[in-house]
Amino acid sequence: MSRRGVLTVISGPSGVGKGTIIKRLFEIEDNLYFSVSATTRKPRDGEIDGVHYNFKSREEFEHDIETGEMLEHATFSGNYYGTPRSAIEQRLSVGKDVVLDIEIQGAKNVKKMLPEAVLIYILPPSIDELKRRLIGRNTEDAESLERRFKTAYQELHEAPEMYDYFIVNDVVDNAATKIKDIIEGERCSKNAMQDVLKQILEEAENLA
C-alpha cells in the first residue's frame, strides 16, 4: 500500500516571480506533475494540445463546469481557462504529486473541492520590491499599474487566512528549494499516508 499524491497549489501576487520559481522547482524535483490548464482560446502557433493547454470548445468547457470536472475556472478576454479535475485525481490516487499554478480565487475553489490541497503563497521580499518589479516590467500604463498594485495589496490581505505556507522570494533557488521541502514534508502528512495507516491498523487489528 503506498501513499497518496500531494496536491500543491502555488499562488502569489503579480510580479512576485512565481513563474521563475516554479520553473526552477521542476528542474530540482523530477517527481512532480504540472497540471495542464484547459482553455477555449484558440491554439497559437507552436502550441500543442495537452502540453501547453487542453484546448476545448466552449460547449465542452461548459459541460465540464456543469459536471464538476473543472476544479476552478475564470474568464479572460472572453475565453475560459480552468483546471481539469480527473487528470489530477487520477495522478493523486497513484501517489503522484501535482502542482497547480493558480491565482487566489482559483485556489479557494480548489481547496473547497479538494480540501487536502496544500496551499503555498509566494511573498515579495518587501512591498517596495514588488512595486519595483511590477514597474520594471514596463509593459503597462500608469493606470493599469495602479490597478495591479491594488490587486496585489488586496491579495496580500486575503492570503494569510487561506494559505498553509508562505515563502519569501528573495533568492529564486532558495524559494524553489523551500517548495520542494514543503512537498517532501507533505508526503508524510496524515492525508498522504492514509492508506499506509489504514493497512497498519488492519494488521494490528488482526494480531491484537
Place this chain on the structure above:
Amino acid sequence: MSRRGVLTVISGPSGVGKGTIIKRLFEIEDNLYFSVSATTRKPRDGEIDGVHYNFKSREEFEHDIETGEMLEHATFSGNYYGTPRSAIEQRLSVGKDVVLDIEIQGAKNVKKMLPEAVLIYILPPSIDELKRRLIGRNTEDAESLERRFKTAYQELHEAPEMYDYFIVNDVVDNAATKIKDIIEGERCSKNAMQDVLKQILEEAENLA
C-alpha cells in the same frame, strides 16, 4: 522580522526505533534544539544537570505543574518526568526549532498547551516487524512483552486522530531525512511565518 521556531513532537510505539532516528536527525540537522526533560529522579553517575535532565526537587516540580510550567508530565517508579515550558517558548520566540521526544499522552498535552506544535508519529514497517523488534530486545518476560504489544496496538489506534505526520521507519537514514524535510517545510508554515506576514501586511497598508 524573522520567523518563529518550529516545535516538533516525535512519538512512536515502543520498539519502533525512535531514539535511533532522533539521534540521526541531530547528526544531519544542526539547527535543532533538543528539549531537556525535568525529573525528580536522583542523578546517576555521570549525569549532568541541564544536559541529561533538569534535576528538580519534588517541591520545585510540583510548583512547576501548578504554574503551568510543565507542558506535560508523567510519573514512573514514583518519580516525576516532564517537559519545561519556558526554555522551549523562549527558543521558539527567537526562531529556534525545538524537538521533543515524548509519548502519546504527553504529546496530547503539549498540543493542548501549544497548538502550533507539529506532531510526528513513527510507524513500524509492519506489525510483525514491531513484534520482532520488541522480542529482539530480549529484556522482558512474556507477560510484560504482551503488555507492550497491547500498548503499541492501542497507541497505533489513537495516533491517526492526533498526529500531523506519519513516518515509516524502514531505513533509519530515510526516516531521519523525512523528519528534517517536515521541519524544513514547517519553517514556512503560517504559524512560523506570522511575524513576517504581519510586517509585509503593514508595509502594504502604509503604501496602499
